[in-house]
Amino acid sequence: MSKFFQSHGFKRFMLLVGIAIALYLMRSMINIILLTFIITYLMNKLATKTTEGTRKYVPLNEKAVTVTLYLLLAGAIVAVIYKYLPIVTQQITQLFDLIASFNVNPDDNEIARYLAPTFEKIELDKYLEQGVDITLKNITNIGKIIMQILISLILSLFILLEKKRIIEFTAKFKDSKIAPLYDELHYFSRVFIRSFGKVIEAQFIIAAVNCVLSVIMLYLMGFPHLIALGIMIFILGLVPVAGVIISLIPMSIIAYSIGGLMYIVYILVMVTVLHAIEAYFLNPKLMSAKTDLPIFYTFMVIIFSEHFFGVWGLIIGIPLFIFLLDVLGVTSSETPKQKPIRRSKKQIE
Template structure:
């Protein structure tokens, strides 16, 4: 028992539990913490890659590239809010109305008549009304959301501008009385960035690519409310596997309302093609170093993470699970197996 309590594994478990408790106590700030980390990580990756490209043509420091990218990002956000926020609000409301009219007026179409008993049992109209109320409530609180985003942008900008100084100052704790704690936190931070950060980055890239291609396809099919649909597809695209299924519900309803059963077939084909491209091209390209989860595990993780973390759980549930697997040393990718075999051969 004495050896167990002194072991590195037990110490790391205590530190990890302490971090979890600290985050729980700061749960009122969790939106700001997660936004700051995600923006900082993504902007750091973008800055590093952009700097390498720019330096081939112009001598430009990394800090100058960072400031330029942040100015462009802020200008884009302000322009979108000023020009498209009223349009997005209107389109989201119209989108809810379209789905509600489909379910609440079953006599207007054959599919709705067939599904009417199911709609009555689950009281879909009631949930849609709640959804509209929730959407309008979120829109009224849009100022708070925008404030969190801009605070996260400012914090992440300062972090990236003083990245070297932050690293140098933090390294001083290595020789302090907190050296043991520093070593463990440094260990966790490296794994966290390697697993959680990489998966989040891949999810954002995949969601952006799928959203862009989907909107282009929907545009040629004559779909209305493309801005609202694009936002919906991007957000749902951040949810692995389940996001595709959830996006099919409004897409198939709108497809039937504008083109009949044949448009539903077109939507299913488009989703299948995009999902195949994600599974066979984007995932191997962007997430080759990650453990490949079975769909069963993916759904279980999403269900539990949504229950405990809410909406954020849908987005960060899988990256958090990958972080825990990385700590436990659970790997299943061929690259990791090859590395283990090479280490064993060297020994």
């Protein structure tokens, strides 16, 4: 027992438990912590790739590129809040009204005749009233959310501008009296950035691509309230697998209201095509094959993470699970090192 408690694995496990407890105690600041990490990681990737791409033509400093990108992002956020927030609010309200007024006419066809009793039992009005109440509560806290986003943007900007100094200062703890603790924290941070950050980046890119392609297809089909639908598709696109299924429900209802059952078929074809693009093109390009979880594990992780972490759990549940798998050695996003090639004496000569 003494060997077990003194083992390296047990100490690493206890440190991980300590980190989890510390985050739980700071749960009131979890929004700022997660937003700061996500914004910092994504903006660092964008600034690095932009700098490498532009240096072929114009020599630019990475700090200047970072400041420019943050100014563009801040300007876009202000423009959206000032110009499009009233439009988005109006479209979301109209979208709720459209779904609430949905009914299946049994006289349309045989399929609708069977669907009518089912939709009467679902009682969409009650569910939508709960959804509207949740939306109104979020709108009343819009000032708090905007302040948290603003603080996260400022913190992430300072982190990226002083990235080298932060790394150099943090490295001093390696030779301090808490060197063993530093080594373990360095290991966890390296694995966390490599696994959690990679999956978050992939989720955002996939959600953005799905949002743009979906809005284009919905526009060609004559769907109303495209801005509200685009926001819904992007947010739900951050939830792996389950987000696509959840987004099918409101889109199918709107499709039936516009063009009947044939439009529902169009929606199913659109979602199938987008899922194929995600599964066979985006996922292999953006994520390692080892992070490709079975659908059963994906749903179980999403259900439990939503229960314990709320809305954030839907987005960060899978990345956290991948991080734990990486720590436990179940999967690893590191590229395996190539074995040295043995040469004969004749080849060496």
